[in-house]
Amino acid sequence: MKWRFDPRTILYLLIISQLVLFLDGSILMEIITVIILIIPFFLTRQLYWGIGISMIYILQLLATFFLLPKITSPILLYPLSMVSNGFRELIPGMIVGIYAIKFTSLGEWISLFKKWHFPKFFTITFAVFFRFFPTIQQDYQQIRNAMAFRGIERGVLSFIKQPRQTFEFILIPLLMNASQVAQDLTIAALTKGLSMPGKQTSLIQLQMTKFDYIYLTASTLPLIFTLGGFL
Template sequence: MIVKGFDPRAKLLMIILAAVYVTIDLSILLEISLILIFILPFFVSNLPLIGSSFFVIYVVQLLGSLYLLPYVESPFFIYIVSFIFNGFRLLLPGIIAGTFAIKTTSVSEWVATFKTLRVPNWLLIPIAVMLRFFPAVREDYHHIRKAMAFRGIGTSALDLLKKPATTFEYILIPLLMNATQVAEDLTVSALTKGLSLPGKHTTIVQLKWTVSDWLLIIAALIPFILNIGGTVS
């Protein structure tokens, strides 16, 4: 099973590049092209809605920074508004790259990626278990809420406000009890599948670094190169 779309390693590299861009002061024009390059993968991977909403967020931040911020006078609001429009705008490429990675990578692809990146087992196993466990928590939560409703506990938002600690306890404790049980079950099934055996483990997910991955990374480097060129001339 070869991974479709971009290689997860390329997605991770984009995230790292975005972190580098935080430290570089780009002109507005280069910043806009950077954002366009970062939202491009969404359109290639058939997620145009997310891609365009990020662009809208960026445009709102840019306009807010240029036309709203100069008129804010209260000190506290200057701080908040400039954090939303300027600070958060710098972090936006990273958030875009991160959202893309999360949205388009399956659990088994993540596990295969971490394996190829030689993430040690003591970190890999908890991560793999964690990613697989999320859907189970949702199901458990619904069961717990049903059981609580059956006994007339915490059925409305008012109860949550009146007795927050008790309601929290009633939801959390069964969840944790069950989690402890699930951990035991998973151990048995993992041991049956030979997870504790020494030697190299195989995976059916094959990562393949393709031309499109190269193109994405090179495109993401363009604003950086232009920025250096711009300061020289």
């Protein structure tokens, strides 16, 4: 099943996720919101994200309800509380961030920014940022493949055994290449005419679908029930 969110839906879900965080409502509202947001991963068969985020969230809930009440040492209580409570509340926003990459394209975001007359410096910065980390990830995979081709160990075990060598072969090339990648992406964005003055148009026409309206409604219901005192 192909699932595409309109960028406006992503922005709305981002607002909902932040309201859930700042209102600090009931744990039931948070759980329902997270479940609603996770469902598209399973509908699109992206089980890696769906199962991974679900397992992390479940472990955080178990730690909050069963582990933290039994800990009396502040040295252990504070860091575990930060992981199980603090990071758990960021899960909805993280899911929406993954949506922005997985369920929308850069062209759709640029089309929206042009339609809403966003400043050109913001559009160029966003275009570079949107493509920066996927490009760095590709460079990382190429470095790992080169290491495997030369018979150099890779993975967690190699990092534990030889951390200095791992940093030398992976981290240093990535850092040296990061500035060049940012420069190349900026030049690519400028070449596409994003900095040109005057009114700009886009070949991509944004249109809300039934999936967008379903999720606009579903993501709002927990918030409405909370404000109404039902959750």
